[in-house]
Amino acid sequence: MSQLLSTSLGPVRLIGENATPIWGMPNAERNRRMAESAANNGRQLASGHELLFNLTYAFDPLLLTLVLETPGTVFTWGGAPIVGQVVQGTDPLTAAHVIDLSDGRRLYNRQLRKLEQPMVRELTPATRREIERRSYFGAYKGVTDLLTKYLWPELALVLTRIAAQLRMTPNMVSVIGVSLCLLATFLFAKGLYWTGFLSGFIFMVLDTVDGKLARCTITSSKWGNVIDHGVDLVHPPFWWYFWGTGLAYWGLQLPGATFAFVMTAVVAGYVLQRVIEGLFLKDFKMDIHVWRRFDSQFRLITARRNPNMVILFVALLFGRPDIGLVALAWWTVISLIVHAIRLAQAYAVARSGRPIISWMDEAEGQA
Structure with missing residues (x-):
């Protein structure tokens, strides 16, 4: 039939x-x-x-x-x-x-x-439930950060199922998440780091849920993608900046020269890493993190929002949010150097006449 x-x-x-x-x-x-x-x-x-x-x-x-x-x-x-x-x-x-x-x-x-x-x-x-589970995990990026890949997939699965049953749209989830993102920014600025972490944590999980809900229910929209990726792209430097200003409430504010270095490193380093990723995508038609296995593995810990939050969380456990911010700045510099070297190596390989091929494409050809 x-x-x-x-x-x-x-x-x-x-x-x-x-x-x-x-x-x-x-x-x-x-x-x-x-x-x-x-x-x-x-x-x-x-x-x-x-x-x-x-x-x-x-x-x-x-x-x-x-x-x-x-x-x-x-x-x-x-x-x-x-x-x-x-x-x-x-x-x-x-x-x-x-x-x-x-x-x-x-x-x-x-x-x-x-x-x-x-x-x-x-x-x-x-x-049915097994298929929903497999389609949910099938919507996960294979190359992403360690928190998204290992820490909260199961929690996000439960929330995605609940949202689907409630007939929530991905944009509804995104609005809740963006509100929590703004709240976390305010709390960091006031030195309320633990409360800010809770708000930020929920936002980061919902940042996974809205995308998975869109893919699983086939309800992606152009503006939803713009809002989701736009917020993801813009907010991290604001978190780090207001984390720095919030240190005053702990009596741990950084000296002027140190604060200037830290902010320059985290903001410029973040922007330049994004520029490098864009150049790699433009010139080689693929994401820099899927070129070699090393690049995919480094993506787990590279200086993006989620790995950076791990650094701040560990520092906060020891009562030193100031040291955490300085460590975040140095890790951003190191990650920038790694990406710059990989971009230069890719250009060198291309100039030698060899193709730039993802290790995943090579593995598919051998399967």
Whole structure:
């Protein structure tokens, strides 16, 4: 049994029926949202083709991206078509590129910077929670900081499920998070570091939740991404600056020359690291942190907000928030030097005529 849908992307054929909800919605609605999202991002079907979804299965959205890139591609699981772009009205198993994922092959997700076997699973009441869990972790970046990767995934999963059941949008979560971010900034300025840490911690977890909620429920929006990434980009230097001014309430304010060095290091170092990342992306068409394994491992601890908060937290445990800020400044300088060296090395490799290829692409080719 099949049904046809008309979407902004073009004709969509749904195979089968499935009443089991996923992330609070029917599988047919999830697939429709994926098609509309693809259209909103400029994707389109080839002339005379239709998109195919099998409602029996839930799958990683990466597969939809890949079939839209190559008309005539169908992903299957043990001979059952899962998702594909095929000539209208034809048997999907006769398509030009039929790829069976049940052999365990891994694919590289450039958006999330990771190499893994895409999730494909039959959606039933017994498998629903496992599928939600796998789709949630499937939305995690493979290359990120140590807190996001190891500390709060489980907590964020619970909050993402609650938000989905309450029909909250990612933007609602973002607004709550931004409010807590501003509150943390104010508390740091007043030297209320522990309270500020609590507010900042909740904000950092929600900063994960809004993105995962958007990906899992297929409700990403242009302005939501702008707000989310804009706040992430702008707020860290303000936290470090007001952490420094708040030291006066502890009687630990830094001398003028030391404070000037620290602020110059954390602000200039942060901005220059972002510039280096931008240059690498522009010139080599990939994130600097996925070039070599070292770069991916260094991303766990590089001087971004979350690793820097670990430094401040440890210093606060010993009652020395001033030393924590100085250590943060030196770590920012060290991270900047590492990134500058890696950028210079990449340019040297390119000048020698060798291609700049991600180690994940190489691993995918060897799989």
